[in-house]
Amino acid sequence: MVARHDLTTDPELRDELLTVRRGTAFFARKVTELSDADFDEPSLLPGWSRRHLIAHVGYNARALTRLVQWANTGVETPMYDSSEARDAEIDFGATLPVRALRHLIEHAAISLDVEWRDSPDAAWEARVRTAQGREVPARETVWMRTREVWLHAIDLDNGARFSDVPGPVLSRLLRDITGAWRARGTDTGLVVAVDGWPDRLGDVESDSPTIVSGELPDLVRWASGRGDTGVASSTGEIPPAPRWI
Structure with missing residues (x-):
């Protein structure tokens, strides 16, 4: 069935789709602001030019499209054949x-959005497998893409800031990142305290933790490995954030 609007009736999922579409538009706008020569300049990701970053975001949309197609058809279509591929x-x-890179970004995003739009409620709960081997419901593809477009818009290094990212996205990012640390056991003795939040994240059971604190955008920047501007440490020395992905 081809729909002119989202087939899902889930209000929470519809809100998530709105957020990812806003992020997609934001990333596209930052790419549009780049001249052709700007594509050859470095991104904020070590070893990657803006060309690499833009290609990655485009191919990521295609990979997620394959997962949504898997959910809709029941035919297994992995994100990638391998990490090497x-x-x-x-x-x-x-x-x-x-x-061609500009075309890739635009059309891969459109294809993914069409797959999302035409997915009925049942398909969103179908299990698919991420590139890391996690089995997740297809609705997780929306969050996976949300992270990509908002964070990598910043990584283009042409003016996007963490403060441009919606608060709910930042909150979920920080909880995702600290949750990954906890799952690996790499947050020992490390607590994250967001200004204005009643709860803390990380190794909250530690008797004498190092507490890294600050505003939410600054803490997400630090936790995602993109710098420690604006954050403070209870020891006076800001530790490097544990690996996230």
């Missing part, structure tokens, strides 16, 4: 002409 695809994409 993913890396090779990004390296190849970085060599494309700028016009």
Whole structure:
């Protein structure tokens, strides 16, 4: 069935789709602001030019489209054949002409959005497998893409800031990141305190933790490994954030 509006009737999911579409538009706007020559400049991700980053975001949309198609058809279509295939695809994409990269970003995002739009409620709960091997409901693809477009808009390094990201996205990001630390056991003795939040994240059972504190956008920047501007530490020395992904 081809719909002109989202088939899902879940109000929470509809809100999440609105947020990811806002993020997609924000990322697209930041790419549009780049001149062709700007594509050759470094991104904020070590070892990646803006070309690599833009290719990655485009191919990520295609990979997530495959997961949504899997949910809709029942035919297994993995995100990537392998991690090596993913890396090779990004390296190849970085060599494309700028016009082709702009086309990739636009059309891959449209294809993903159409798959989301035409997915009925039952498909959103179908189990699919991420590139990391996690089995998740297809609705998780919306959050996976939300993280990509909002964070990587900042990584383009042409003016996007963490304060541009909606508060609910920042909150979920910080909880996701600290949850990943906890799952790996890499947050020992480390507590994150967001200004204005009643609860703290991390190793809250520690008797003498290092407490990293600050405003939410600054803490997400630090926790995601993108700098420690604006955060403070109870020891006076800001520790590097544990690995997230």
